[in-house]
Amino acid sequence: MAGAARYKQIVDQIAAAIRAGDLAAGTQLPTHRELARTHRVAVATATRVYAELAAIGLVGGEPGRGTFVLDQHGYHGIDAERTLPVTRIADLSFNQPLAVDQTAQLRNALREIAGSGTLDSLLYQHPPAGRSHDRAIVANYLLDRGIDVAPDQVVLTHGAQHGIDTVLTATTRPGNIIAADTLTYPGLLLAANAHRLEIAPIPQAGVGPDLDALEHLCRTRPIRAIYTMPTVHNPLGWTLNADTRHRLADIATTHDCLIIEDGTYAFLDNTAPLPLQHYAPDRTFYLASLSKSLATGLRFGFTVAPTTHRRALETSLRASTWGTTPLITALATTWIADGTLTHWEKARRADARHRQHLAHTALHTLHYTAHPTSQFGWLPLPPHLRADTTATHLAHTGILVTTADTFTTTTHPPHALRLALASPPLTQLPTILNHIHHTINTIPG
Ligand SMILES: Cc1ncc(COP(=O)(O)O)c(C=O)c1O
Incomplete structure (x- = not known):
């Protein structure tokens, strides 16, 4: 050993x-x-x-x-660039939850929109942040997440990734520093790189960020913003308790840092404490989307801005896409207003709980951890295994997973895999997970 x-x-x-x-x-x-x-x-x-x-x-x-x-140009981890020798059979590298009846639902919704008297309004350019009644629908929906803001603080986006990019455009300059967990959402790293920002890692302490370390970081370096996922953290699955949220907001306030609160997976934990936006409304940007609750292909999201930054956010939207596509916005806001979104959020939580049960059963001899209603889980590997070779082994048998290096803000990622459970059909999941378990137990170290 x-x-x-x-x-x-x-x-x-x-x-x-x-x-x-x-x-x-x-x-x-x-x-x-x-x-x-x-x-x-x-x-x-x-x-x-x-x-x-x-x-x-x-x-x-x-x-x-x-x-x-060898030339590493284009190497971005197993899920992005490598050509696989087999046809894909199971993608556990990306969550694309979709239920069968959603296609019929889309067809009906499009028919209704087609028959509505306001169709021509979808051919006109909407204001960059969205029309006021669309923003009001989102503001009303956000009340259930503990966010109480005026509609003009809501900005509609092409998904949460666009929200992140828009916030960074509005609030940062090249060279600024963003504090983020040592393992964090890879899309933040991509956007920060594109904006020429530095990422300062916040070490982990138990199930959450080490707030003493964060405090020290904010005291000793000019941190522009703290990026955080307090509810159903991707990839680690934690949900921070109220005290931790309170203290994190206090640290940001004391050191005058902005907070970028990513709530993309937050709908999966409807028992979570209030969002950071509640504790620090004057400095928090709260962003989320309908990708994981309704459909990844919708490309619809929203960002809540502090009143002082509302205009800057609108300006940065103009600079990128001039706002969302009216047809998609009509579809998304109809589904939010008529309760379809809430229905699917509930269904996704139940589905995720079921998938987690299957994962815990199949991987019980390993150190698999996950939030009980999360769509993904974290699998630290036994000490003799490397994450990249394990992922390559799995890829050769048609199973795609993501290695820890994709999520890391440090140079020494742990040897662990993130398993996205939401895409494969439920009936196939036990076989896939058993295969992963078997592979890990049998590949030579
Ligand atoms: C934490 C987190 N934030 C943002 C996003 C981007 O989501 P969207 O599809 O809405 O751009 C993702 C997508 O996986 C995510 O996991």
Whole structure:
């Protein structure tokens, strides 16, 4: 075991240096013998290290010449860029929940819209943040989430990712620092990178962020905003208690940081304490969407802005898309107003609970953790396994999962997988999960 762990450490170290660009494409790596000497391991261990790095596509051996770093251009983790040798059979890398009767529901809703007298209004450009009655429908819906705001504080977006981007455009400048959990939503990392922002990791303490560490971070560095998912954190599944929320809001207030509260998965926990927006309404942007409750393809979301930032948010919307598509907005607000959304939220919670039960049953000998009504779970791997090789093994059998490095804000992600449970048909899920369990128990370390 000690040998296995040592070999894994060396692989991690070299893999991190390659991914960080410290070892550029084309760099010749030490011979097996040199590597063994440097790390004080057996030559066989060094050979195993290179074999592993080759298996995950980071290095290549050239006969008679040595081992070289391969071009990593385009490497974004297993779910994004790699071509799979098999047809996809199960995608546990992305949640796309959809029930069979939703197609009929869409057909009916489109028919109703087609028959309505206001059809021509959908051919006109709407105001950037949305028409006032559409914003009022969303504001009314948000009351159930404990958010009580005027409709003009609600800005309609093309989903939560667009909400994040819009908030960053409105509130940050290149070089600003955003504090985010050490494991966080990858879309934030993409957007922060595009905006040339620095991410300062907030360490984890138990089931939540380490607030002493956050306080220290805010005291010692000019943190512009804290990005947080207090309810059903992606990927770790935690829901923060009221005291933690209160303190987090206090820290932001004391150090004059904005809060970006991502409530995309919050509908899955309807017993959660009040959102951070309640504790710090003057500095919190609350954003969410209908992607995980109704359909990912809708591309409809909303962001609640503090009154002082309302205008800036509208300006940044103009700069990107000039607001949402009227037809989609009509569809989404109809479904919010007539209770369809609430119906599906409830159904999704029940479905997620069922899927979690299946996951706990299939993976009971491993350290699988999840929120009881979450659409995903977190699977730390046994110490002898690497996340990328395990994911590659699974991919070769047609099962896609996401590795921890996709979510990390540090250079040393844990060896863990995030399993998105909501996409495969419920009937197939036990087989898929049993297969994952079997793979983890049988692949060599
Ligand atoms: C935490 C979180 N925020 C935002 C998003 C983006 O969602 P949308 O599809 O609404 O852009 C996702 C999507 O998976 C997510 O997990």
